[in-house]
Amino acid sequence: AQSVTQLDSHVSVSEGTPVLLRCNYSSSYSPSLFWYVQHPNKGLQLLLKYTSAATLVKGINGFEAEFKKSETSFHLTKPSAHMSDAAEYFCVVTLSLSSGSARQLTFGSGTQLTVLP
């Protein structure tokens, strides 16, 4: 079984300060991990993904995440928050199944990021 825990339901930062959104996962096998962002009344946009290559993954809009197997974590960071970063962020885990298999995603509960002026 696999699961993902987002440790903070809400995070508030001031514009220009660093962002840290925490995510821990549980998986019996080698996981693939993703961060998605959802703006109000919008679908989900892929920020970045980890699929067993480099442990430090760089995504869009200046976000990055580091896969730490020893800590079973995949925290999302950004050096300097922008007002447009305010949104809901989902950490997602999925199993690395055999080639060609459809994979189901397991979503974390989400973290609402507020950016204060």
Added chain:
Amino acid sequence: GAVVSQHPSWVICKSGTSVKIECRSLDFQATTMFWYRQFPKQSLMLMATSNEGSKATYEQGVEKDKFLINHASLTLSTLTVTSAHPEDSSFYICSALAGSGAKNIQYFGAGTRLSVL
């Protein structure tokens, strides 16, 4: 990245009527698509996995006769909410699986907000 189009973005209907939501992969073929439901301020809940040319696989607790899924082509899946009631009001999001093996990624539509009066 790949583009998934979902239509309509917002629909209001009377109780007892049926509503069809379309999900299209615009620049790739998707053997597999997924349908999710999202309640306010909550994470996404997988409803069903839609496979082209075969019956959809529904998650436990999801009524297949209530939520009809058709995946008639490699670029189109539809979700029909039959005899809709106010409790069916929700945000429905589809995704399409692009790529193969460990490199496949789900790309999401922008979602459909269903309001049943």
